[in-house]
Every structure is written in C-alpha cells, then in structure tokens.
Amino acid sequence: MPAVAVPAFALSWWAACYLIGRDPARGPSSRAAAALLAYAIGVVTWTLAPGSATAEIFLCLPALFWAGTAVSLLPKVVPERRQIDLGWLILSAPFLLMLVALPPTGRLVVIAPMAGGVVLLWRFRDQVQPTVLPAALAVVAGLYAAGLAALLLVDVGAPELVIAAIGVDLLMLGFLVAVADALDVGERLRPDLIRSLVAALLGVVAVGAPAALTMRASSGTTATVLQFVLVAAVMTGIGLIGQLRRWLDSMAFRHDERLRQDRSALxxxxxxxxxxxxxxxxxxxxxxxxxxxxxxxxxNYGRLGRLMRSPLTGLPAVDRRLSGLTIEQPLARAMELRAVLQESIDRLRPAGEFATTDEWRHYNALYFCVVLGLDPYARRRRTDGLDREARRALDWMRRYVPRRSLRRWQDEATAIVARRLWDELTHTDPRWLTRVTTRST
Structure with a gap:
C-alpha cells in the first residue's frame, strides 16, 4: 500500500495547494481543492485502517465537493445561480449525515448531488468556457463514480489500485478547474503548471520514496502518520511557494518595511x-x-500583482504611454494600465461641481469605490486624508444607496468603460504590435 498511497497522497495534496495558491477566493478552485484534500485524508486513513468506515467516508466526500465545483462553474448570467449555489450548501449537510450513517453500499448516495451538478453544467454548456468542459467533467465524474462503486460494492482484490484510479480522476478535476480558471481571468496556465508539477514530482522522488520505504520498514501507526505529515509539508511548500515566501519575509524582515515591500513587488x-x-x-x-x-x-485596481497578469496590459493605450525598454516590463505596463483605467473613469464625470444626482451615479460608483478604494458599508470607515468631496460621497452612499444599487451602477459603469476601450482596440491599426516590438528592441 505505501508504494501507491504515498504518490497518490503527495500529488493530490500538491494539486489542492496549487489550486488554493492560484486564487483562494475563487469558488471552483477552493471546492476542487477541498475534494482533493478529502481524498488525501482518505488515502491516509485507508493506509492506517484498510476498509474502515472512516476511510470510505473520506473517499466518498469528494463527490459532494465535486457537486459544488460544478455549480460554481455555472455561468454568472444564469438567473438562478445564487439560489443553486445556496441549495448545494444546504443539501450538503443531509447528504453528509447520510454518508456517515449509511452502510458501505448506501454511501453511494453521494453520487446523486454530483450527478445533479454535472447535469446542470451540461444544461448551460453553450455558455461555459471552454466548451468541452461540461463533457470532460461528465466523463471524469462517471469514472470517479465507477471507482467508488467498485471500491464499495465489489471485492476487486486490489483496492489500492482502485483508490489510485480515483485519485487520477480527482487530479483531472483539478486540472479542468485550473483550465477554466485561467480562461476566465485571461491568464496562461501551462508554464506555471509545468513549473509546479515538475517541482512536485521531484518532491515525490526525493521525499516520497524514503517515506514509503520507512512505512514498509516500520509497522507503527505513529511512524506512518509522521511520514505522511512530512510529505504534506513538502507538497504544501511546493504548491503554496508564493505565500510561503511572503510569510517568511514577514517573519525575517518584520523590522524592515521597505525591504518587505521591495521583495513583495519582486x-x-x-x-x-x-x-x-x-x-x-x-x-x-x-x-x-x-x-x-x-x-x-x-x-483589482489597487493590486498591481493582479494587474500585471491582466490581458488588458496589452492595450494600445498602454503602449502609447511607454517607450524604450519599459514597454516590455510587466510592472510598468500594470501601472500604466491603472492610469488608463483612471482616465476612463474620469471621463464619466459630468461637468460642474460634485453632485449626487442620477447622472453622477456611474462616476461616483467607480471613482470613490474603485480608484479611492472606499467601502461605504464598512463598520469602521476610513476617513483620514479624504477631501470634502470624498467624505460627502461616502456619507451619501452609506445613507441613501443600497448595496445592490451600488453594485448595479458599478456594473453599468464598467460596461461603459469596457465599451470605450473595446472601440479603441478594434479601431487601432493592427500593425501597432509590430511597431511596438520594433521600438522596444
């Protein structure tokens, strides 16, 4: 078992950390990561107590998170999306209770919500990107369900191979979610994924192999658990390397703020x-x-790290602001993109002095909440250093503008800004890229 359990545990733990490290705030990534972590714990439990109820529960638990992942991948234009997501959260509790209370054959009930999530995603497949995602998820979900059925219903003689096959299915789920996430935010996936995967494979060889040999040599439960903890620590460091570096910098350079800021930018x-x-x-x-x-x-207006990854750094308006070698520097392009966005927002400002009339709603919603980063609904409002105009806008929003209305105004204003930038992009001579490349060299 250790020869199969250690690589399966290591790769699933790494994949979960990698998804969390890409963007922990995104629903599909966090739920797919939860499915992988549940599987990894299930592998450890099965290694310690093969065929136990606890191990079976943890190996079935990813199906619930898989259902949540499918729901979170639904297009945002679906009117019932929020209700569907809330329904998944509510229904997960009784299914979890059934998973714990039912016998092994009854635990296959967790396949029902997973199938429901995949069916919903398939229903809106024409609005999902990439277009092959619903079909791919359906195939992988079917393989996972078949693996669970074989593990719980059939005496296959080599359950560790079935568990490893389930792990492959969950790794494919993580990969599909990473692809969907990269397309949604307009980023590349392959270079970053290959770098992290190579590091994970080296970690499996360097740490996983000795851990598996140690488990074989020692039959003690404590030694086995410690080996899995060691592998998890290494995989966490590989998958969350960026966050780990920042944490180390905050500890090592806690008295040197300038050095921390420079390191954070790098x-x-x-x-x-x-x-x-x-x-x-x-x-x-x-x-x-x-x-x-x-x-x-x-x-992400206030976060240059995110703006550096934005596809909009390639706008012609950004190129016109740069010259020489700076034209290819991501940080410089992100700063100029922020300036372009601010100019577009300034164009929404009506003539005359500040007001709270209807014609000012788009400008107020973006300028004060995005450019200045103010939150009118925060319990502790930040007013230090704000001018009289900003204070008036903040007080007006807090008193008279509901959250939903403010969000709607921001969406409308964003559409106006996007339409202007789009018109500029589509009416720009397509040879501008060639000129930019020549000028930068």
Missing amino acids: LALTEALPRRRPRQRLIDTRQPDFLRFTRQALD
Whole structure:
C-alpha cells in the first residue's frame, strides 16, 4: 500500500495547494481543492485502517465537493445561480449525515448531488468556457463514480489500485478547474503548471520514496502518520511557494518595511511572468471576454500583482504611454494600465461641481469605490486624508444607496468603460504590435 498511497497522497495534496495558491477566493478552485484534500485524508486513513468506515467516508466526500465545483462553474448570467449555489450548501449537510450513517453500499448516495451538478453544467454548456468542459467533467465524474462503486460494492482484490484510479480522476478535476480558471481571468496556465508539477514530482522522488520505504520498514501507526505529515509539508511548500515566501519575509524582515515591500513587488513579478498571455492575443479576444477582463481589472485596481497578469496590459493605450525598454516590463505596463483605467473613469464625470444626482451615479460608483478604494458599508470607515468631496460621497452612499444599487451602477459603469476601450482596440491599426516590438528592441 505505501508504494501507491504515498504518490497518490503527495500529488493530490500538491494539486489542492496549487489550486488554493492560484486564487483562494475563487469558488471552483477552493471546492476542487477541498475534494482533493478529502481524498488525501482518505488515502491516509485507508493506509492506517484498510476498509474502515472512516476511510470510505473520506473517499466518498469528494463527490459532494465535486457537486459544488460544478455549480460554481455555472455561468454568472444564469438567473438562478445564487439560489443553486445556496441549495448545494444546504443539501450538503443531509447528504453528509447520510454518508456517515449509511452502510458501505448506501454511501453511494453521494453520487446523486454530483450527478445533479454535472447535469446542470451540461444544461448551460453553450455558455461555459471552454466548451468541452461540461463533457470532460461528465466523463471524469462517471469514472470517479465507477471507482467508488467498485471500491464499495465489489471485492476487486486490489483496492489500492482502485483508490489510485480515483485519485487520477480527482487530479483531472483539478486540472479542468485550473483550465477554466485561467480562461476566465485571461491568464496562461501551462508554464506555471509545468513549473509546479515538475517541482512536485521531484518532491515525490526525493521525499516520497524514503517515506514509503520507512512505512514498509516500520509497522507503527505513529511512524506512518509522521511520514505522511512530512510529505504534506513538502507538497504544501511546493504548491503554496508564493505565500510561503511572503510569510517568511514577514517573519525575517518584520523590522524592515521597505525591504518587505521591495521583495513583495519582486515576488508579484515572478508570479505574473509565467501567467501573462502574449499581447497579440488581445486582438483575438471576444467582446464578452473583454468586458469580463475589464471588470476584473477594475476589481483589482489597487493590486498591481493582479494587474500585471491582466490581458488588458496589452492595450494600445498602454503602449502609447511607454517607450524604450519599459514597454516590455510587466510592472510598468500594470501601472500604466491603472492610469488608463483612471482616465476612463474620469471621463464619466459630468461637468460642474460634485453632485449626487442620477447622472453622477456611474462616476461616483467607480471613482470613490474603485480608484479611492472606499467601502461605504464598512463598520469602521476610513476617513483620514479624504477631501470634502470624498467624505460627502461616502456619507451619501452609506445613507441613501443600497448595496445592490451600488453594485448595479458599478456594473453599468464598467460596461461603459469596457465599451470605450473595446472601440479603441478594434479601431487601432493592427500593425501597432509590430511597431511596438520594433521600438522596444
């Protein structure tokens, strides 16, 4: 068992950490990571107590998270999306209770919510990117369900091979979610994924092989658990290498804020380089995708690390602001993209002095909440250093503008900004990329 359990545990733990490290705030990534972590714990439990109820429960648990992953991949334009997501959260509790209470054959009930999530995703397959995602998820979900059925219903004689096959299915789930996430935010996946995967495979060889040999030589439960903990620590460091570096910097350089800031900027640049798309691909972007990229860029207005990875850094307006060698520097392009976005927001400002009338709603919603980063609904409002205009806008939003209305205004204003940038992009001479390349060399 250790020869199969250690690689399966190590790769699933690494994949979960990698998904969390890409963007922990994204629902599909966090839920797919939870499925992988549940499987990894199930592998450990099965190694310690083969065929136990606890091991079977943890190996079935990824099906619930798989259902949540499918639901979170539904297009945002689906009207019932929020209700469906809430329904998954509510129904997960009784299914979890059934998973614990039922005998082995009854635990296959967790396949039902997973199948329901895949069916919902298939229903809206024409609005999902990439278009092959629903079909691929359906195939992988079917293989996972078959693996669970073989493990719980059939005496296959070599359950560790079935468990390893289930792990492959869950790794494919993580890969599909990473692909969907990269397409949604307009980033590259392959260079960053290959770098992390190579490091994970080296970690399996360097640490996993000795751990498996130690488990074979020692039959003690404590020694086995410690070996899995060691492998998990190494895989966590590989999958969350960026976050680990920042944590180490905060500990080692806690008295040198300038050094921490410089190191943070360098780390953000290091993470952005393998994720940035080639600038020429911006020309092939569809208008709905361009709108989504603009919304994401505005949401990340205050975070240069995220803006460096934005496809909008390839806008012609950004190129016109740069010259010489700086034209190819991601940090410089991100700073100029922020300036371009601010100019676009300033164009929404009506003539005259500040007001709270209807014609000012788009400008107020973006300028004060995005450019200045103010939150009118925060319990502790930050007013230090704000001018009189910003204070008035903040108080007006808090008193008279509901959250839903403010969000709607921001969406409308974002669409206006995106449409202007899109028109500028589509009416720009396509030879601008050639001129930019020549000028930078």
